[in-house]
Amino acid sequence: MTPKHRPWGTRAIFVFTALQVLTIAPLWAQKAPLALSPPKLLTYAAPVYPPESQRVGRRGTVVLELDVAIDGSVSKVTVLKSTAVEFNAAAAAAGRRLRFSPARRDGVAITVRIRFQYRFEPDAGLERRGRARGLGSYNRRGWERAPSGFESLRGRVIERGTGRAVVAATVLIASLxxxxxxxxxxxFAFGLLKSGTWKVLINGAEHRPVTKTVQIREGKTTTRSFRTNRRSYVMYKATAVAPPQPGxxxxxxxxxxxxxxxPGVYGDAFKVVQNLPGVARAPAISGQIIVRGSAPGDTQINIExxxxxxxxxxxxLYSVVNTDILEGIDFFPGGYSVRYGRKTGGLLQARLKLAKDNAKWRGYVETNVFHTGLFLSGPLSEDIQLSIAARRSYIDVILNNALPEGTLPFTVAPRYWDYQLKLDWRISAKMDATALVLGSDDSLAAIIDRPPPGFGQANAAALFNTNFHGGLILLRMRGEGWKARTTLGLIRAGANVDLLGDFRFDVTNWQTTFRQDFQFGEGPVQLRTGLDMFVDPFRASILLPPQAADLGEGTEAQAGSRLLNQRATAVQPALWFDTVFRLRPDLEVVPGVRLDLFRGQNSGQTWLPRINVRWRVNPSWTLKAASGVLSQPPAVSDVVDRFGNPKLQPFYSWESALGVEGKVWDRLTVDIQVFHKQLWDM
Structure with missing residues (x-):
C-alpha cells in the first residue's frame, strides 16, 4: 500500500519515469564513444646503456612518470624510483623521445600522466668478461665456467607478524x-658476488630498515629470509578515497x-568502519553500528x-570475514544509488578480491591473544585460483585448562570460529566467475555448578549461540558497450538462547538473494538497470515455563511448559534503473527510480525516486548533492501473528545532502557534508 504522506505523488513518479525513458531511447540506439581511451605507444626509444655500467655488468630498473601531451609527445619526465642512479639520466633522455597516440575522453585529446619503466640488462657475454677481474677466488676461467644464471644470494622479505610479502623494498649491499x-x-636475487661476509640492508617505504649479516661462499648459493616491522601510520594516510561511481x-x-x-583495528576490514565519519557504535556488546543517527538495524551489510x-x-571483537579475501570495502553513509534498497540507514559493501595474473601460492598462520588463524591462496590452474581462510578462538580452551576445577562457582566459556573458501574462475576474456563459501559461529556458556549457600535452586545454565553458513556465486560478463553481473546468494542464519533449561528461544532464517545488474553505454549517457530479489523464510520456536504469560494457544512440552512455533516467509522483489548524464565533462547528473514490492505476511509496494549531482568546479574542488526517498519493510519476525503485528507496513525516509570535497594540498583532502533526514509512517 502506497503511503498517504510523501514528498512526491504517484503521478509525478510516473511522469519522471516516462521522461527518463523517452530521453534515453534515442541515445541508447546510438553507439556512445568510449569515455576514456588511454595513450598507446607508437615509437619506442631505447636508452643508451652507460659504458662503465655495461663493462662491469651493472643491472638496474628506472620507473618514470611521463606527462603525455595532446599531440602524443612527452612534455615532462620525472624519475619516480630507481635501483641505480647512474641509469637515471639515460632513462629520462629516452623517455623524452617516446611518442604515443594521445589519450582521449569522449573523443577529445587530453593530457594525461602515466608511468613507464626501463630495465637495464647487460649483454651476458660482456658481463662475464667485464667482471672476471677482481672477484677473489673466481679467476677468469672459473667465471667463464659458471652458469649464466648463477645467483650468489637470493631471499625473501616478509612483514613481521603477518607473513605478508614486502613489495618494492630496496635490498642494498653497500660494500659491494x-x-x-x-x-x-x-x-630478490643477486648474481655473482665476491665471497666474504657482507651486511645486507633492507629498506622499504612502509617498513622499518633491517640490517643482516650474510656469508657468501664461492660457488654456493646463499638463501636468507628477512622480517621487517611496519612503520607507524597516522589515520589520514590510510583514508585515500577512490572516486565515487556515478550516483x-x-x-x-x-x-x-x-x-x-x-592502527588499532588489527587489519580488520569491517572494524575500521567504526572510525569513519558519521558512524557511532551501538551500546553494550551488540557489535552493530549507528550511521547518521539511524537505528542499528537500519544499516545494510553486504558482500558483493x-x-x-x-x-x-x-x-x-573481530569481524566474521578475513580481510585477505577482500579487495576492499565501500561505505555509504547516505546518498547511494537506487541499486540498493530495503534500508533507511547506511550501506556497507565488501568487494571480493579478484584473481591475479601469474599468481603464486602464498599463505600464513597467525596467532594473537584471541584466536589462531590461517590463510592460503594460490592457483589450481592457469584460469582457476583458490583462497582458504579460517580462524578459531581458544579462550574456552585456556579457561578450561588454566583454572583448577572448583576454583569458581561458575564457568564462562566463550568461543568463536569462522571460515571462508573462495574460488575464482576466468572463463573467457569477457566472462569470469567467483564462488564463496563462508560461515561463522559464536557460543557463550555460563554454567553455575556450585550454587551459593541457601540458594540450591540456583543450579542453572545459560547458553547463547549465533551462527550463519552459506555462500554466493558471482558471474561477471562484459561486451562492447555493456556490462552485466549476476549474483546468487544463500545464507542460513540462526540464533539460540537457553536459560535454566525452562526457557528456550530458537530462530532460523534462510536468506536468499538474487541480483541481475546491467549497464549499457560508455559515453556521455549510460543506462543502468537491474532486478533485486530477496526471500527470507523465517522460523521461530519459544519454550516458555508454566508461569509465563499466555501468548496464545500452545502445545504441551516438558513439565507443563508451553512450546510456541511460528513460520513465515517474506518475498521482496525490486526493479530499479537510473541514467548517468554527463552533460559536460565537469557536470554529472544521475536520476533514478526504484520499485520495491513486499509479499508474504504483509504486502505493499513503494516507488522511490532519487537523484545525485556532481559538479567539478575546478581540478581541486567538487560540489555534490543528493536527494531521494528510501523505504524499509518491517522484519519478518515483527509481522507474524503471535510475535508481532501483521498490519505493519514499510516506513519511509526522505534524505537530502549537500557537500563539497577538495584537495587543500597533496596530503590533505577535505570532504564536508550537511544532510537532512525525515522519517514517516513509522
Missing part, C-alpha cells in the same frame, strides 16, 4: 655497491592494503550484494 628491489612476492555522493572506499595500515546477518564476533 650492489642494489635491487623485491618483486611482488617479496623475493554515489558520499562513498568512502578503503582497499585491503590501506586497512592493514590503520548478498546480505550478511552477523558482522562481528562477540559484539565487535
Amino acid at each position: 655497491k650492489r642494489e635491487t628491489l623485491t618483486d611482488i612476492e617479496g623475493r 554515489e555522493m558520499a562513498r568512502r572506499s578503503l582497499t585491503a592494503g590501506e586497512i592493514q595500515r590503520i 550484494g548478498v546480505r550478511v546477518p552477523i558482522l562481528y564476533h562477540f559484539g565487535g
